[in-house]
Amino acid sequence: MDISTPKAPAPPTPEPPTTEQKRAARGATRPGDRIFLALSRGSGIFLLVVMAAIAVFLSLRAFNAISEDEANFFTTFEWNPTGEPPVFGIAVLAFGTVVSSIIALAIAVPVSIGIALFITHYAPRKLGGPIAYVIDLLAAVPSIVYGLWGALVLVPNLVGLYGWLDEYLGWTGIFEWSGGAPRALLTVGILLAIMILPIITNVSREVFRQVPQMHEEAALALGATRWEVIRMSVLPYGRSGVISASMLGLGRALGETMAVAMVLSPTFDINASLLDPGGGTFAQNIASKFNEATENGRDALIASGLVLFVITLLVNGTARIIIERRKEFSGANA
Amino acid sequence: MAKRIDVSGLNAYYGSFLAVEDISMTVEPRSVTAFIGPSGCGKSTFLRTLNRMHEVTPGGRVEGKVLLDDENLYGAGIDPVAVRREVGMVFQRPNPFPTMSVYDNVAAGLRLNGKYKKAQLDEIVEKSLKGANLWNEVKDRLNKPGSGLSGGQQQRLCIARAIAVEPKVLLMDEPCSALDPISTLAIEDLIGELKERFTIVIVTHNMQQAARVSDRTAFFNLAAVGQPGKLIEIDDTERIFSNPSVQATEDYISGRFG
DSSP: OOTTSOOOOOOOOSSOOOHHHHHHHHTOSSHHHHHHHHHHHHHHHHHHHHHHHHHHHHHHHHHHHHHHOSSOTTTOOOEETTSSSOEEOSHHHHHHHHHHHHHHHHHHHHHHHHHHHIIIIISOHHHHHHHHHHHHHHHHSOHHHHHHHIIIIIHHHTHHHHHHHHHHHGGGSTTOOOSSOSOSHHHHHHHHHHHHHHHHHHHHHHHHHTSOHHHHHHHHHTTOOHHHHIIIIIHHHHHHHHHHHHHHHHHHHHHOOHHHHHHOOOBSSOOSOSSSOOBOOHHHHHHHHHTTOOHHHHHHHHHHHHHHHHHHHHHHHHHHHHHHHTGGGSGGGO | OOOOEEEEEEEEEETTEEEEEEEEEEEOTTOEEEEEOSTTSSHHHHHHHTTTOGGGSTTEEEEEEEEETTEETTSTTOOHHHHHHHEEEEOSSOOOOTTSBHHHHHHHHHHHHOOOOHHHHHHHHHHHHHHTTOHHHHTTOTTSBGGGSOHHHHHHHHHHHHHHTOOSEEEEESTTTTSOHHHHHHHHHHHHHHTTTSEEEEEOSOHHHHHHHOSEEEEEEESSTTSOEEEEEEEEHHHHHHSOSSHHHHHHHTTSOO
16 A cells, blocks of 8 residues: 555644644744744844844934034035034035936946847857856956046046037036036946946846746747847846846945045035036045044034935835836736 | 648758758648647647747758748748748747736737737727637726736737737647646637638647647657657548558557657
């Protein structure tokens, strides 16, 4: 007789499950399972504790600073936390951070999608591999190196581009240039674009690679050209992944410090033109002021750090909402 | 508008591996031809050569001639994209575009082929969904995602999508193998209706299905693993299942191997 034949399952009991049954359902009855459960649960809790600790630290110190501030913290175009009375505000920093990051995304996202599609769908395998490898290398370059390159190579070479933009698009006001060194937000945006390109490309590449063969064949069988296959099945399937990738890139752009500090001439005013000095970024401002700052000055910088923290959370939340809203139509339920 | 398929001396390769060797056959317009045979005998590969999908696979290569009426699909200057607009295909696993609604799935092929007015599109979508016996089930949820339908409905949606562009030939690669018996029956009934308008070629592992739906049956076999698949015989379905002319066919359909 075959003793491995499973017995008929017991009829479901109406009583609520005991602790023992709950444990069994989680797979936590054996010692190995219990240890692993404790480890993974502990890691999850640890992450939350760290997040909470950062938020509490930032909030406490920021509260000190903001309550000392004699001006409106959100609208003031000045940074003088040690003055009598202390006056400082983050308007300029928020403007510079957001604008430079938007420029970076506007440049990096299309280029990244292009590279990722080229590697996964156009390039012969012999070429795609090396390109992917070079992109991986770019991701590993420290930001200080990008900063050096930006300051020594990019800035002097952007004079031509700035002149061209001023000549042909100067009338928009956004691209007006008064002829100073090209160390304005546009330069920061371009440098940040190069820095976030690898991460957006890599994540997009993985997403595009995972598009099931059958979706691409569905489009092909309808008589779609290669570009139409990409438009009909690859891009829609990869949409949420590309958004996530862009948010990762944006996170890096918002928080980038050294490279920005090395190419930007910060000022504490806002300029409609992206080519003239105007604005700084949160991270750059903290990095350049932190060492010489007094106790009050540090608290003020921490308050600006808290705003950056909140902006990052908002950006990520928005991205989640965008992805969530189209979930029904995402590839996930295929 | 259904067209005759005339294949002669067709070889299909994966890289240097010869997967299908020297196939010649004729498929009459407005008929159903079933391909049967053991796994790996090349029937799916051969099917995919009929709309030039085989060469999408890396290393895929085809020699020989496939005439659609008088036009050689592998002739010089023939665009594979144009071929696939003439020869539609339904796959083993239902593959509606997951990011598109039911309506957009059916309209997808039309939108590739040109500009249609909204009213025209509405009309063709309705006609195609009716043609695929799906209209009554989805008419109230045309804007819901196609991937939310049941497996059998998804497969009929794929058929609607394929017939919306009015192909000359419809290829089906084991269209029911992922479906339950009731959905299978629905598809088989549909095949019976579709053959009034299209030339249909269907690959199936289910011999009863071949016997039920097809007018002609082609039996494929391979001598051994690693050997190319070959067409053993093609004949009227009734003959293949009652009195085939080759012993191997009889052995296969009577369940002695495969």
